[in-house]
Amino acid sequence: xxxxxxxxxxxxxxxxxxxxxxxxxxxxxxxxxxxxxxxxxxxxxxxxxxxxxxxxxxxxxxxxxxxxxxxxxxxxxxxxxxxxxxxxxxxxxxxxxxxxxxxxxxxxxxxxxxxxxxxxxxxxxxxxxxxxxxxxxxxxxxxxxxxxxxxxxxxxxxxxxxxxxxxxxxxxxxxxxxxxxxxxxxxxxxxxxxxxxxxxxxxxxxxxxxxxxxxxxxxxxxxxxxxxxxxxxxxxxxxxxxxxxxxxxxxxxxxxxxxxxxxxxxxxxxxxxxxxxxxxxxxxxxxxxxxxxxxxxxxxxxxxxxxxxxxxxxxxxxxxx
Amino acid sequence: xxxxxxxxxxxxxxxxxxxxxxxxxxxxxxxxxxxxxxxxxxxxxxxxxxxxxxxxxxxxxxxxxxxxxxxxxxxxxxxxxxxxxxxxxxxxxxxxxxxxxxxxxxxxxxxxxxxxxxxxxxxxxxxxxxxxxxxxxxxxxxxxxxxxxxxxxxxxxxxxxxxxxxxxxxxxxxxxxxxxxxxxxxxxxxxxxxxxxxxxxxxxxxxxxxxxxxxxxxxxxxxxxxxxxxxxxxxxxxxxxxxxxxxxxxxxxxxxxxxxxxxxxxxxxxxxxxxxxxxxxxxxxxxxxxxxxxxxxxxxxxxxxxxxxxxxxxxxxxxxxxxxxxxxxxxxxxxxxxxxxxxxxxxxxxxxxxxxxxxxxxxxxxxxxxxxxxxxxxxxxxxxxxxxxxxxxxxxxxxxxxxxxxxxxxxxxxxxxxxxxxxxxxxxxxxxxxxxxxxxxxxxxxxxxxxxxxxxxxxxxxxxxxxxxxxxxxxxx
Numbered sequence: 072x073x074x075x076x077x078x079x080x081x082x083x084x085x086x087x088x089x090x091x092x093x094x095x096x097x098x099x100x101x102x103x104x105x106x107x108x109x110x111x112x113x114x115x116x117x118x119x120x121x122x123x124x125x126x127x128x129x130x131x132x133x134x135x136x137x138x139x140x141x142x143x144x145x146x147x148x149x150x151x152x153x154x155x156x157x158x159x160x161x162x163x164x165x166x167x168x169x170x171x172x173x174x175x176x177x178x179x180x181x182x183x184x185x186x187x188x189x190x191x192x193x194x195x196x197x198x199x200x201x202x203x204x205x206x207x208x209x210x211x212x213x214x215x216x217x218x219x220x221x222x223x224x225x226x227x228x229x230x231x232x233x234x235x236x237x238x239x240x241x242x243x244x245x246x247x248x249x250x251x252x253x254x255x256x257x258x259x260x261x262x263x264x265x266x267x268x269x270x271x272x273x274x275x276x277x278x279x280x281x282x283x284x285x286x287x288x289x290x291x292x293x294x295x296x297x298x299x300x301x302x303x304x305x306x307x308x309x310x311x312x313x314x315x316x317x318x319x320x321x322x323x324x325x326x327x328x329x330x331x332x333x334x335x336x337x338x339x340x341x342x343x344x345x346x347x348x349x350x351x352x353x354x355x356x357x358x359x360x361x362x363x364x365x366x367x368x369x370x371x372x373x374x375x376x377x378x379x380x381x382x383x384x385x386x387x388x389x390x391x392x
Numbered sequence: 393x394x395x396x397x398x399x400x401x402x403x404x405x406x407x408x409x410x411x412x413x414x415x416x417x418x419x420x421x422x423x424x425x426x427x428x429x430x431x432x433x434x435x436x437x438x439x440x441x442x443x444x445x446x447x448x449x450x451x452x453x454x455x456x457x458x459x460x461x462x463x464x465x466x467x468x469x470x471x472x473x474x475x476x477x478x479x480x481x482x483x484x485x486x487x488x489x490x491x492x493x494x495x496x497x498x499x500x501x502x503x504x505x506x507x508x509x510x511x512x513x514x515x516x517x518x519x520x521x522x523x524x525x526x527x528x529x530x531x532x533x534x535x536x537x538x539x540x541x542x543x544x545x546x547x548x549x550x551x552x553x554x555x556x557x558x559x560x561x562x563x564x565x566x567x568x569x570x571x572x573x574x575x576x577x578x579x580x581x582x583x584x585x586x587x588x589x590x591x592x593x594x595x596x597x598x599x600x601x602x603x604x605x606x607x608x609x610x611x612x613x614x615x616x617x618x619x620x621x622x623x624x625x626x627x628x629x630x631x632x633x634x635x636x637x638x639x640x641x642x643x644x645x646x647x648x649x650x651x652x653x654x655x656x657x658x659x660x661x662x663x664x665x666x667x668x669x670x671x672x673x674x675x676x677x678x679x680x681x682x683x684x685x686x687x688x689x690x691x692x693x694x695x696x697x698x699x700x701x702x703x704x705x706x707x708x709x710x711x712x713x714x715x716x717x718x719x720x721x722x723x724x725x726x727x728x729x730x731x732x733x734x735x736x737x738x739x740x741x742x743x744x745x746x747x748x749x750x751x752x753x754x755x756x757x758x759x760x761x762x763x764x765x766x767x768x769x770x771x772x773x774x775x776x777x778x779x780x781x782x783x784x785x786x787x788x789x790x791x792x793x794x795x796x797x798x799x800x801x802x803x804x805x806x807x808x809x810x811x812x813x814x815x816x817x818x819x820x821x822x823x824x825x826x827x828x829x830x831x832x833x834x835x836x837x838x839x840x841x842x843x844x845x846x847x848x849x850x851x852x853x854x855x856x857x858x859x860x861x862x863x864x865x866x867x868x869x
Binding site for chain 2: 106110122129130312347348
C-alpha cells in the first residue's frame, strides 16, 4: 500500500516564456501568488525545529562549508583580504577538522589578491560586479566590471539586478542584462542578487527569482548586505520554492544564497531546516546553498566548540579575520 | 550532507508532575468517587499513566447540588468585576504552568508537544483571559442592559483537545455567572483535573467548578440530571442526538458541537504553496482528531495533478513519532478503539475503489500510530467522502466550476467548517456565502481565536463558542 511520490511533469513551456518582452511579462504575472500570512506562518513553524547533539554538529559544519566569507567595504585592503583568506582556508586552526568555507567574496579589484591567497585551497573566489551594490551604471560599465573580476581569476560572480528597471516594469531589460553578464562570466558561476529588501513583496520575489533562473542564473541570492531587511526566512523560503519548482520543470539543479543579516548559528540552522524541508535534502550542499556573511563564521565556530567543551568559549579565544 | 536526520529532541516527561492517582473534584475538594477507578494510558506507549477515580450517580447528584449552592449563594450574586478577578487568576496560572500542562496533555492524549505547547495551552489561556474581560461588561453583549446567568451548567467534552475544550466550556460559563459540572473524556481526564487544581489555587469558591471523570455512563447521568439549567456538549453526532432526545421537552438549554466532514476548496488561482500548507495543516493537525478537520480536499481539475504532486511531497516530510519529541509533526492515535475505526474506514476506501497513498515515514515500533494517508479518485458517494474518519486520512476530490465546488462541499449532512483557497477576494466571498458551514476560513485553516465564534449547523450541532455570540448560550436576556 506504500508508494512513492509520483514523478514531476515538465509542464512549463519555458522557451516560450522568454520569446519577447510580452511573453516574459505574461509568464511572470501568471506565476501562482504567494500568501503572506501562510508563508510567514510556515517559516515560524520551521523555526521551531529543535536541532540538537549530533544533528547540530553536522549542521554547524555544513553551515561553515556553505559560507561565502565576505568583505565589501570601501576600506578593504590587500592585507584585509589576505587575512580573510587565511581564515577561509582553515577557519579554526585549533580544530583542524573544521572544513574550509566555500568561497571568499570581495570587490573585483581585490579578486586577484584573493586568488593568490587561496591558490590550491579549494576555496573559491567570488567577486561582486555590475556596479555593486546599486547597479546604477551603463551596461558597458557593468560588463567591464564583470570582465575585471573574471580576468583576475574569480570563479564566481555576484551581480545585482537593475531594481530601477524591475520596479518600473521593464522586465525584458533586467532579463537581457543577466543574459549579457552570464555570457561575460564565461566558465564562472553567476549568482544573481535580487535585493529582496527593495522589491515589492513576496510575489515580486517569486517573479524576480524566476526571471533570474530563466536568464541563466546558477544561484539566486537574496541581498547585497547593504539594505535591510536582507535574508529573512520567508524570503528564502520563496526562493527555495523557486529552485525546487525549476528542478521539477527542467530537471536542473540551481542554488540559493542567503546573504545579509544572518549572524547567529541559530539563524543559520533555521535556514538549513528550510533548505531541508522546503527544497529538499538534495540542496544541502555548498554547490546549491550558500550563506553570504562576515560575522556568522565566528558564532558557528563558537557554537562548535561549545558542543565539544560543554560550555561557552570566550570569543577572544577564537581568531577573527 | 545529503541526508540530515534530526537527533531526538524529547521534552522531559517529568515536567508533567504526573501523580499516581487522580480524583474527582467536587465542591472545592478532591474526593473519592463512587465509580470504579479507570486507568488512563499514554497512547504513544500504551503504558498506564495514572489511576483516575470516577464518579457515581451519587457523585453527580452531589456535584450538581454543590454547583447549585454556589450559584445561589456565592457566584451568582457576585459582581462581574469580582468574578473577573478569579478568571484572570486562573488564566495567569494556566499560562505560568503552561509547560507542565503541555507535557501532561501530550502524555495523556498523544498529540505532538509542538501542538500542545504552541496551540492547546496558549489558546486555552487566551480563552480564559478573553472571558475574564467580559465578566463585568455583559451589558454590552447585545443581549439587553442586564443579562442574567442561566444557572447550573453540565458540560461534557471530548478527548481531542482536553484542556482547550475544558477552557471553552468553563470560561464563558463562569464569566457569565453560572456554575459548572464538567465531565472530561474517559481517555483524557488529566489536564481537566489539573485545571481544577489551578482553580482551587486561584481561590475559586467551592462548588463553582466541579470535575467528574468517568465514561459515557457518567456523562449520561450528568446531561440527564434534572438539577441542571443548561447542557453543553462537544463530541460525536450520535451522542449529541441522544442528548437532544433526553433534553427534549425539559426546558433545559442545550448547545451541541458535533462532528464534521469539512471541505477545503482549492481554486486554480490559489497561492499554491500556502494552499498545500493549509490543506496539510487542515487534516494532519492533531492526527486529524479535529471535528473541523478539512478531511475532504476539493481541488479544481485544471491544477489537480500539480497540486497533488506538491501535496504528497509535503506530506512525505511530516515526521510521525514520539509525541514528546519537539520535532514530531504527527503523534499517536488517542486510543486503540479510535485506531480501529480509522483502519476500518480506510479499508472501506480501498474496497470502494479509491486509490490509497501512504507516507513512507517510519512509524514507532510500539504505541498507537497511523501513517499520513491520502485517498485520490474519491467520489462523493464513497464512505471516505461521507463519514467522519477523525484520523490522518485525506480524501481528494476534484471539481470543474465554482458551482460544482459549492455543491460538493455542501453535499454532506454536516456543516461545521470549510476552507476556501483563492487569490480573488470576490470569489472567496461568493463561495463563503454559499457554503453551509458555521466557520469558513479563507486562505487559512484551523485558526482559533477567543474573539471568533465557533460552531456548526445541521448535523454538526448548534450554538456558538467564543466571542460575543458565544456568550448567548450562557445568559438569559
